[in-house]
Structure formats: C-alpha cells, structure tokens
Amino acid sequence: MLNERIRDLRVSFGWSQVELARRLCVSKQAVSNWENNNIQPSIDILVHLSDIFGVSTDYLLGRESIPRLSTQGLPPQVCAHLELLIADFLSGGESSEPATD
Numbered sequence: 001m002l003n004e005r006i007r008d009l010r011v012s013f014g015w016s017q018v019e020l021a022r023r024l025c026v027s028k029q030a031v032s033n034w035e036n037n038n039i040q041p042s043i044d045i046l047v048h049l050s051d052i053f054g055v056s057t058d059y060l061l062g063r064e065s066i067p068r069l070s071t072q073g074l075p076p077q078v079c080a081h082l083e084l085l086i087a088d089f090l091s092g093g094e095s096s097e098p099a100t101d
Helices: 001-011 017-024 027-037 041-053 076-090
Strands: none
Touching: 001 017, 001 027, 001 041, 017 027, 017 041
16 A cells, blocks of 8 residues: 555656655665565655655555645645635635625
8 A cells, every 4th residue: 555655646746756766865766666565665754755745644554545735834824725725626616705806
C-alpha cells in the first residue's frame, strides 16, 4: 500500500523519481526501491513524505483512505478562503457567499 501511495502521489504532483529524490535528499534508487516495495522508507522519510505531499502518515500507510490537506503554516485568511472553495466545490459550484457588486 505504501509503495502505491508514494507512486500515485508523486505522479499526481507531476514529479519524476529523480525530482522526488531531490526534494527528500535521497537517491533516485531509494525512491525506486520504495515504489517497487523492495524496501520501506525510514520513519523520518515517511514524515517528510507526509509533509511534502500534504497528507497524513496514516494515509501513506493505508490506515486512511482519504488524503487530508495540511493547512499548517498558512495564514488564517488563506485557510478561510480554502474553506469557502471547498464548500463551493461540495455544493456543486453554487456559491456559499452572497454576490457583491
């Protein structure tokens, strides 16, 4: 499960194995080995993967099926804007805010 999540997230970000390796300060071979389920990343790398992809470690490990985005470090006004965007998306595009002139 972990190998698939790493590969799927890497691809969804449009990164090559080389790019992910660069961001993690590891070799391309390490990323390849994780994705081929030959070895497992260390706990430190698992946490770093979680931070880079903005998902929980539980998601990476297959304990959660829905990825969660982290808003850690974002200013409150950005978080509020993201919440409005999510609400708008969930409502099918109907704005949750009154229109302004």
